[in-house]
Amino acid sequence: MSGGFPEALQFSFAAWVNRLVDWLVLHYGDHLRSVSEQLLQLLVGLENLLRLLPWWLLLALVGLLAWHASRSLGRALLLPLLLALIGMLGLWDKLLQTLALVLVSTGLCVLIGVPLGILLATRPLARRLILPVLDVMQTLPAFVYLIPVLMLFGLGKVPAVFATLIYALPPLVRLTELGLAQIDPSLLQAAHGLGASRWQRLRRIALPLALPSIMAGLNQSVMMALSMVVVASMIGARGLGEDVLAGIQTLNVGQGVEAGLAIVALAMVIDRISQAYGRPGR
Template sequence: MLPKIPVGRGLEAAVNFLVEHVSWLTRAFSALMESGLSAVEGALLALPAWLFIVLTALLTLFLTRRRGTAVLTLLGLGLILNMGLWKATVSTIALVLVSTLSAVSFGIPLGIGAAMSAPVRRTVMPVLDVMQTMPAFVYLIPAIPFFGLGKVAAVFSTVIFAMPPSIRLTCLGIRQVPPDLKECAEAFGSTRWQRLVKLELPLAAPTILAGVNQTVMLALSMVVIAAMIGAKGLGGEVWKAIQRLQMGAGFEAGIGIVIVAMILDRVLQHCGARTKNPKNT
């Protein structure tokens, strides 16, 4: 029999090595992040819940120009408040916001890089395949020694899990710009940067936004899973309900997650549709 190839032990050793030598840095970062997160959460909780709900509904109305979406927001968030899940929801929203912002701010530049350079693309794409097919739970384990149990580890694993669509669709959107338009930009003497900013990014914007939309949705789903390593929020409520076999409480938290997901999806989709037809607003 072939001896077992120590894939797992090797990776473990590598992670342990990293933990030993860089965890002081990641722990410091973790502390920083922790305070950032609680600041966002605190800011969101500073407003009275009803005012927050009305303001959010108005914001969705302004962003989507659809009364239906605004009403959905109003009623949905009202139901969450009524079920007594308000604090958990705000905590989840804060986590999703911070994770998404981080994922997008790494993902879009990486996507642009991958679109512009074939070597970058050849390196990034297989890594993305791995990132997307690896079961989400696995990211949770190494996150703990680097960042400790809690929200920062959750954000970290969420960013890794949610980033691929932003990278992929940014890259795709830029590469889908018709070649005759690129040639035209060249023929008029554009620099590579001008071509990117004046032609490729505007044309890729709807695709990029679709990627951001997916990133938000993945972040939301991961934030729920990350409750297992102490992310709290709505996921935490679900987790608690599982451990105590409280079916009702579990569904209540689940419905809360669905409502947040629906609101986020509608808002993002309509933003995307608007950039596609900027004259039809």
């Protein structure tokens, strides 16, 4: 007697998903191609802008940003030094490619995630409908995201941006909603009694009070975007992840370790600056 699961109870929805993707490509292929071209122009333009800056000027800007965020001279000197070490390893251009990818992905996360978090905090029905979707987005393996974006956008930087966006979006949405939900309702009621409109209450009271939580969500999104760098390199994103992937494929341990430590250094720089801006006392 076989111990396998009965075949009569088995089913597959893979064909449905394939038909959905085919339908999207057939009916919205031109729109997807247009979005892809515009996003690619943005990415390439940002990369070229970063390349136009002298390396010392970019390091100085990072140092000034670190000092403005933390008011710490030590941090303002240490963080640019970490980026300088990446340049000393001969990975400066790949660093700029990775930085452009992370900045664009994080920017899209902010444009989508913060309004979505506000919607979840103000609309209980939206919260009940969207939270399960966020759960799925957070628990699906990262490689699963590559399959649909490859079908819709092909190889290159654009599908890497969308895969990174899907992977890094949930923390920002959740923490934005959490920060707004923790605000004392009496503050908003008092503002309402003084004649403040809903938009004024949101912009002048709710968002400033929720800013530490929002910045924590942004920090988590950036870290998750950086964790996708190696995975995104598999579909043509290039950057530091490309060297890690090449080290794995050729068993070049040194090359993989150098690129991996460069990703860690970039993550530390972004993490320290975003954490400093998210401190409640600022």
